[in-house]
Amino acid sequence: MEKRVMTDGKRRRSVAVVAALLSGVLTLSACGGGDGGGAEADAAKKPEKGQAQADKAAAEKASSARIVINPKDGTDNSTINGVKVTVKGGKLTEVTMKATATGQEVAGTLSEDGASWAPDGQLERATEYTISAQAEDSKGREAHENSTFTTVSPSNSFIGYYTPEDGSTVGVGMPVSINFDKGITDEYKKAVESAIEVDTTSGQEVVGHWFSDTRLDFRPEEYWKAGSKVTVDLDLDGVEGGPNVVGVQDKTIEFTVGRSQISTVDAKAKQMKVVRDGKTIRTIPISAGSPETPTYNGQMVISEKFKETRMNGATVGFTDDDGKGEYDIKDVPHAMRLSTSGTFIHGNYWAADSIFGNANTSHGCIGLNDVQGANDPDQDGAWFYENSLLGDVVIVKNSPDKQITPDNGLNGWNMSWEDWKAGSAL
Numbered sequence: 001m002e003k004r005v006m007t008d009g010k011r012r013r014s015v016a017v018v019a020a021l022l023s024g025v026l027t028l029s030a031c032g033g034g035d036g037g038g039a040e041a042d043a044a045k046k047p048e049k050g051q052a053q054a055d056k057a058a059a060e061k062a063s064s065a066r067i068v069i070n071p072k073d074g075t076d077n078s079t080i081n082g083v084k085v086t087v088k089g090g091k092l093t094e095v096t097m098k099a100t101a102t103g104q105e106v107a108g109t110l111s112e113d114g115a116s117w118a119p120d121g122q123l124e125r126a127t128e129y130t131i132s133a134q135a136e137d138s139k140g141r142e143a144h145e146n147s148t149f150t151t152v153s154p155s156n157s158f159i160g161y162y163t164p165e166d167g168s169t170v171g172v173g174m175p176v177s178i179n180f181d182k183g184i185t186d187e188y189k190k191a192v193e194s195a196i197e198v199d200t201t202s203g204q205e206v207v208g209h210w211f212s213d214t215r216l217d218f219r220p221e222e223y224w225k226a227g228s229k230v231t232v233d234l235d236l237d238g239v240e241g242g243p244n245v246v247g248v249q250d251k252t253i254e255f256t257v258g259r260s261q262i263s264t265v266d267a268k269a270k271q272m273k274v275v276r277d278g279k280t281i282r283t284i285p286i287s288a289g290s291p292e293t294p295t296y297n298g299q300m301v302i303s304e305k306f307k308e309t310r311m312n313g314a315t316v317g318f319t320d321d322d323g324k325g326e327y328d329i330k331d332v333p334h335a336m337r338l339s340t341s342g343t344f345i346h347g348n349y350w351a352a353d354s355i356f357g358n359a360n361t362s363h364g365c366i367g368l369n370d371v372q373g374a375n376d377p378d379q380d381g382a383w384f385y386e387n388s389l390l391g392d393v394v395i396v397k398n399s400p401d402k403q404i405t406p407d408n409g410l411n412g413w414n415m416s417w418e419d420w421k422a423g424s425a426l
Helices: 008-031 039-061 186-194 380-386 417-422
Strands: 066-070 084-088 091-099 108-110 116-119 128-136 142-150 160-163 176-180 196-200 206-210 215-220 229-235 240-242 245-247 250-257 261-266 271-276 279-285 298-301 304-312 328-337 344-348 366-369 393-397
Touching: 066 128, 066 142, 084 091, 084 128, 091 108, 091 116, 160 229, 176 229, 186 196, 186 206, 186 240, 196 206, 196 215, 206 417, 279 380, 328 380, 344 380, 366 380
Parallel strands: 261 393, 344 366
Antiparallel strands: 066 084, 084 116, 091 128, 108 116, 128 142, 160 176, 176 215, 196 229, 206 215, 229 250, 240 245, 261 271, 271 279, 298 393, 304 328, 328 344
16 A cells, blocks of 8 residues: 655644634634623633632622721811711721821720720821821721821911910909910801800800900900809810911810909099909009009909019100110019000009009009018008909009900900990891
């Protein structure tokens, strides 16, 4: 039998034919079929089915705890008091908050029920913080959430400096006075005033009055009732005070109104009568402002107390031809401020004892007999200092000067109740 040998060219053609036939089979298989399938379709379905099963398994393993962090991730100009982490469907197990730049951890407190966490103190302004929170549901399955945010900058926020101090006991004339570090524009004053609530156990109506864009005072129609307690809520966090300017305070202060003490200075008679709870407890000889520099008339509130202080005439406009103060006394004893412009009631050791009750010689202050060093409790100046509270009222009458303006110190009592209420934005 003759043996035939296939040449290389024929072998290549045979391979090509077989390949073509196989290709045709695959093509027909891909195009035909009433079941919509085929090898390629089945191959495509398998990963979809596998992914669905994987998703279902992951869902079964996922925690039902849902963590919410406020502020949200990526937030800019967030306020500095509204930070809080909460959870539903589980309990928080760990919350870590750090300043991003320094890595310094922020102390915080987790609620007893594990439902919330908040920082213990106020945050820094213009600072980026990162929060990482972890929670567990009833089956012990963990959930995690993270947030990075930046607190509001000083240029885009405002705070209010308040008087009186938290926890203090004050006289019946002490208003609640708030001085903002930025001006509050007119269209935002209503919102700012509404965010400050002043309540008193005496039941007196308390109304705010804007003296300027930066000063808002609150008082009742009459002096506070002796023995009452006053609560001030500064709920200013997030409240707009102007375009792109928000408040960053969330604070409550409380103070107690002590006994009622009203002291009346008769500049003409050169006497001061001290009345406590309706009874005169002492009459003190005084020396008020001279005819050239008389003392203001009106109701004045003691806003500061200094056992000793320096008084220089140059700081309040009393200068000589060389521009130096007409007086410069470095150790004025028992001084209590009555006005922003420099009116004090204070001890006087440099004048003769004979002037008290007989002559008005000061530059506008009310002088009481005293000694240098403020160390003799029997002096009139020492007695009045020790028996006075911040917020006590000193009324001056029969002076040749005008009445003090309501915004010169804490002296809004020199305004009618109608005018006072007219200055409210509410």
